[in-house]
Amino acid sequence: MIDLDDTDRALVLALAKDAGASAGSLGRELGLSQPACWRRIQRLREAGVFRKPRLDLDLGALGFGVTVFLGVKLATKGRVSLEDFERAVSAIPEVQIVEHVLGAFDYRLRVVARDIPDFERVLRRRIMTLPGVGRVEANVVLTEERRPGPL
């Protein structure tokens, strides 16, 4: 685990907002020279502080009006391997997130669709037909916010 000072924490937060920000402009904001700032960013990256960045897109403007969170319970554990299920579900383009969880469900999925009929098509034709799928619970996202976290 990497230890962060206040400047590192400010850098992590700034890069979370804008992953493409340059060492020069971040350095100016934080009172660091460009090389000093670059070295700190390198140290954070090497310590694995960041996953692959993601584009923040206006999904509505792109025609994706619906985001649904699904809880999936496998029906036939033992007969279908988790790897088979994971490979098949990850290959569905509308499925953005697949997470193996413990609790009332075995997997949680995040799915995008153009509208509710389009979601129903994805659910019926792609998800309900996956190997081993049992109970599925769908919740349609109304609002979402991502918080900066405990830094």
Added chain:
Amino acid sequence: MLDDTDRRILRQFQAAPDLPGAELAERAGVTPSTLARRLAAMRDKGVLRGTRGVIHWPALGYELEVSLRVALDKTVSSAFDEFIVAARQVPEVIEIQTFLGSIDVRLAVIARDLTHYQQLYRGRILTLPHISDIEALMHVALVKSDETVPL
């Protein structure tokens, strides 16, 4: 609206948001100046809001992530607003979604370990207002997380 060139650019960009511009232009089959012009236009239109860094919390000592699925007491008309305002005060809450479905709100909560989670859950989460039911899914493995859309 976006044309095929815009979509091709976004498709390549979302697959590799950290790619240098020259390489992205090549993958999208456009010249670097076309790429810069198209990206600027999509930013102006608000379709492309930015590139977000995604923090890998385990590298910062937060080993645990839990999805809390919350049902609220809807007999109180201000339940949603008051719950969300209070949840924002908990730094370890990194995502808040509201839903149309069998659950009302999801909180993504990170913690250093099980002891820390227990403290958070009892001291900060169960004390949030208007909870009528709460259920936890502990994250075991992130199988897919690129959050791309099928453009």
